[in-house]
Amino acid sequence: MVLTTRVGNGANGVVRTGGGHTRRRLLGVTVGTAIGVAAPAGCGLFGDDPEPPAPDPLQPVLDEARALSAAYERAVATQPSLAKRLDPLAADHRAHLEELVRVIGRNVPSAAASSAPAGSDPGETLSGLRSAERRAQRTAAALARQVPAERAALVGSIAACRGSHAEALR
């Protein structure tokens, strides 16, 4: 269902039913998380190219770590006066990214996670980052409750760190 909508948007409302390859190409990177849905819908079953591996359950946490790290860099580039305060937080996200890549075993960026735009003044920038940290904390905390034991400590610490960032930005 999701696929049909996206294809429609991307191809002037023409929904193609036969061309799995074409469809996939149209969808581009956004198909990353939806490819598993595409196969049962009729394409890819007899395809000659191997399906990419299913995304790791921690992919959203990795995407957020990357997006947050970039958001901090943008913020500091726009408002250098915030560097002293924001640089250590950006370093935390880079450390998360490194650990997540190691645990997941590959570094595949999926659809860009939404990230905080740099505000026009420091106050606005900080509050935008704070909201982004809170959202990212919720993602990680929800996953920390479900992941297998060997991943629980890492994801739990990442959730806690994001919460402490929201506090640090107050």
Add this chain to the structure above:
Amino acid sequence: MSAELAAALAAEEAAIYAYGLIGVHLDGAGARAEARTAEAGHRNRRDVLVARLDELRASAAPAPAGYQLPFEVTDHGSALKLAIEVEQGVAAAWRAALPATADDDRATAVDALAGAAVRATRWRRLAGVSPVTVPFPGRP
């Protein structure tokens, strides 16, 4: 799992003890109120853990009457330093409980770890310690 929850209980008991001392040495109503809120939070966790361990029929060592503090608390500065250490210790205990728990116990551990990390950050800021965060709260 019971062993990890019992260790978390011991960390919460130690925190309650420490905040008693921290509270009397902090300057300023704001910092003292912060210590009271933190202590109340640790008491809640302690009560929940005691009930849970009872449900699991697991015994927890009784809380000692006193604790050996890592350093003497004599003034505002050393009180803040101890508050940071206490929250780091609580975070470490709950982080260790994460792989050992599931379902509601896991959820409790996730929340408790985040709570300790947020309070540690608050105390670091009050103490003027930089950076105010660590990348992996509770990691040894």
